[in-house]
Amino acid sequence: MPTANFLSNMDIWIVLFYVVSIFILAQVVSRRKAGEETTSKGYFLANNQLPWWAIGASLIAANISAEQIIGMSGSGYRIGLAIASYEWMAAITLIIVGKYFLPVFLKNGVTTMPGFLQQRFGPSVKYLMAVFWLILYIFVNLTTILWLGGTAITTVTGISPLTALIFLGVFALAYQLYGGLKAVALTDIVQVGLLIIGGLIIVFITYSKIGGDAGMIGGLTMVYERFPEHFDMILAKDSPFYKDLPGIAVLIGGMWIMNISYWGFNQYIIQRALAAKDLPEAQKGIAFAAYLKLLMPVIVVLPGIAALILSPGLEPADKAYPEMMKLLPAGLLGLVFAALVAAVIASTASKINSIATIFTIDIIAPLNKSIPDDKLVTVGRIASVVAVAIAIATAEPLLGQLDQAFQYIQDFTGFFTPAIVVIFALGMFWKRASTAGAFAAVAGGFLASCFFYLVSYVHKTPVPGLEALTALPDMPFMNRVGWVFWLSLAMCVIVSLVVPNKREVSTLTLEGVSFKTTPVFNVLAVGVLIILIALYAMFW
Numbered sequence: 001m002p003t004a005n006f007l008s009n010m011d012i013w014i015v016l017f018y019v020v021s022i023f024i025l026a027q028v029v030s031r032r033k034a035g036e037e038t039t040s041k042g043y044f045l046a047n048n049q050l051p052w053w054a055i056g057a058s059l060i061a062a063n064i065s066a067e068q069i070i071g072m073s074g075s076g077y078r079i080g081l082a083i084a085s086y087e088w089m090a091a092i093t094l095i096i097v098g099k100y101f102l103p104v105f106l107k108n109g110v111t112t113m114p115g116f117l118q119q120r121f122g123p124s125v126k127y128l129m130a131v132f133w134l135i136l137y138i139f140v141n142l143t144t145i146l147w148l149g150g151t152a153i154t155t156v157t158g159i160s161p162l163t164a165l166i167f168l169g170v171f172a173l174a175y176q177l178y179g180g181l182k183a184v185a186l187t188d189i190v191q192v193g194l195l196i197i198g199g200l201i202i203v204f205i206t207y208s209k210i211g212g213d214a215g216m217i218g219g220l221t222m223v224y225e226r227f228p229e230h231f232d233m234i235l236a237k238d239s240p241f242y243k244d245l246p247g248i249a250v251l252i253g254g255m256w257i258m259n260i261s262y263w264g265f266n267q268y269i270i271q272r273a274l275a276a277k278d279l280p281e282a283q284k285g286i287a288f289a290a291y292l293k294l295l296m297p298v299i300v301v302l303p304g305i306a307a308l309i310l311s312p313g314l315e316p317a318d319k320a321y322p323e324m325m326k327l328l329p330a331g332l333l334g335l336v337f338a339a340l341v342a343a344v345i346a347s348t349a350s351k352i353n354s355i356a357t358i359f360t361i362d363i364i365a366p367l368n369k370s371i372p373d374d375k376l377v378t379v380g381r382i383a384s385v386v387a388v389a390i391a392i393a394t395a396e397p398l399l400g401q402l403d404q405a406f407q408y409i410q411d412f413t414g415f416f417t418p419a420i421v422v423i424f425a426l427g428m429f430w431k432r433a434s435t436a437g438a439f440a441a442v443a444g445g446f447l448a449s450c451f452f453y454l455v456s457y458v459h460k461t462p463v464p465g466l467e468a469l470t471a472l473p474d475m476p477f478m479n480r481v482g483w484v485f486w487l488s489l490a491m492c493v494i495v496s497l498v499v500p501n502k503r504e505v506s507t508l509t510l511e512g513v514s515f516k517t518t519p520v521f522n523v524l525a526v527g528v529l530i531i532l533i534a535l536y537a538m539f540w
Contacts, residue, residue: 007157011334018194018338022187022345023175029186030179040365040376043180044357045111045275054185055285058272058350059094060292061188064195065347069300069340070148074318076304079241080230081539084297085250086259088532091293093259095525098273098286099517101264104428106279107513113267113424114362120427121435122505123366128442130362132416133267137355140412141268142348142391143398148318149344150395155322156337165395168341169388172348177381181357184349185272191346192292198339199299201332206306206324223305230305233539246476251536254414254481261417265424268354280518287524294531355387356380414477415453418485419445422492427508430496435505437496445488452480 007015041047050058075083110116114133118126150164157164176183204216211219224231234250235242246253263269276282300321307320310327314320321340328336360380365371371379419442426433426441452475458466459474475483517525 008330014334026183046182052284056288058185058188059289061346062350073304073321076301077320094290147395176349198336254478436499440495441492444491
């Protein structure tokens with residue numbers, strides 16, 4: 001076979017072996033017993049039979065993809081270890097989700113996040129948020145994964161970006177089209193294992209190259225001595241990146257809102273836990289994922305920091321990880337490249353399945369209740385194909401000129417996440433929250449986010465007639481999320497009290513919901529907390 005750019009023949013064969021093997025494995029684990037029919041529950045929720053290890057691995061596989069590996073390495077190159085707060089804070093967020101949110105979801109038979117909103121606030125809120133999530137998943141999440149994954153493939157292999165996009169999208173689509181969530185989740189333990197091994201290899205090689213005779217530890221020491229500011233977890237106000245990660249507010253402000261929304265109320269994430277055999281199994285899977293999150297910055301941030309020495313002057317910053325891959329010898333490059341492809345494919349397949357789930361269960365099924373159950377699976381498959389086609393067509397126009405695509409995701413989702421957290425949290429734990437209050441939180445939160453964004457824009461680019469807005473502070477993105485959360489909360493409470501539901505629309509109940517967790521979960525939760533305290537104390 002001809003060598004493609006930086007890949008040797010050995011590398012190419014390793015990647016092809018992975019691609020063929022994981023596809024075959026996905027089809028094997030998706031096999032149904034003789035006479036067993038295809039059902040929407042089986043396709044979208046794996047018949048509620050997922051074990052804890054599949055849940056934990058699949059949570060990470062759905063989360064860690066090109067936007068984390070490529071995007072966070074790029075942010076590590078620009079900002080440093082501080083970007084790891086997204087990962088480390090997520091670990092404790094997962095514990096909170098497992099203890100307080102999952103019991104409510106599983107007790108009430110929740111299968112989708114829009115479905116929860118229907119149980120609590122009625123169909124109007126459900127349809128609004130279902131459409132929002134479909135737009136978000138297709139035009140933000142799916143496009144970003146494909147674009148950044150394609151960027152890495154193009155950098156390493158030299159093939160055109162469009163070819164790379166099509167390959168990733170089509171393969172991820174085919175990979176899960178037959179088996180649905182079961183195919184994705186039961187193969188993700190392999191995908192995550194490969195991701196961790198490949199990530200650790202690139203860290204070892206790059207820092208060993210920097211350290212020379214002193215080895216990897218010497219390399220880490222050298223990078224720390226030359227770029228100490230890149231190892232600060234809490235950025236000072238004079239940091240050029242303070243607006244991205246505003247100091248102590250990272251620990252006590254808007255990042256909590258972002259993480260709770262993402263890990264607690266995000267369909268393509270929480271869908272794995274909703275497919276568990278029972279609550280204890282789901283909670284063990286959540287705890288397993290929390291420990292994997294603690295490891296992720298080593299894999300996705302440290303390579304970007306290494307690029308400061310090995311590939312200085314990169315533009316854009318998102319080239320950092322692909323550039324580090326070029327330094328690997330034949331064979332190892334193929335393994336690490338396969339790990340990157342694995343992460344992209346696993347996360348893409350997860351999002352495709354969740355797009356199909358929301359479109360089918362929350363939009364099509366209620367509008368046409370006469371559709372047979374097996375036809376709903378067909379509808380979901382068609383929705384998957386359409387979503388991938390749209391994402392491939394729009395990826396480059398949306399993302400082609402960005403320096404840090406990971407920040408693009410955070411900025412965009414930050415317009416909506418405060419209100420999402422409000423309506424879910426009050427929906428679960430405050431009986432008087434009304435449908436009108438939920439609409440007020442969503443609309444008011446979005447408008448408030450737009451206003452704060454406009455203020456920030458005017459500070460950077462003066463707009464005639466809007467000079468008065470510069471009297472307001474130019475608020476960092478993370479602080480904006482925190483303030484919008486409190487404004488959305490106030491609007492939801494006030495409107496709910498003024499405009500209560502005229503009739504009972506909620507079928508949600510907390511009766512019989514127990515927040516008591518097993519000793520194993522409790523020990524694991526304390527362990528996560530201790531590790532986090534140690535990490536922030538070390539890199540404060």
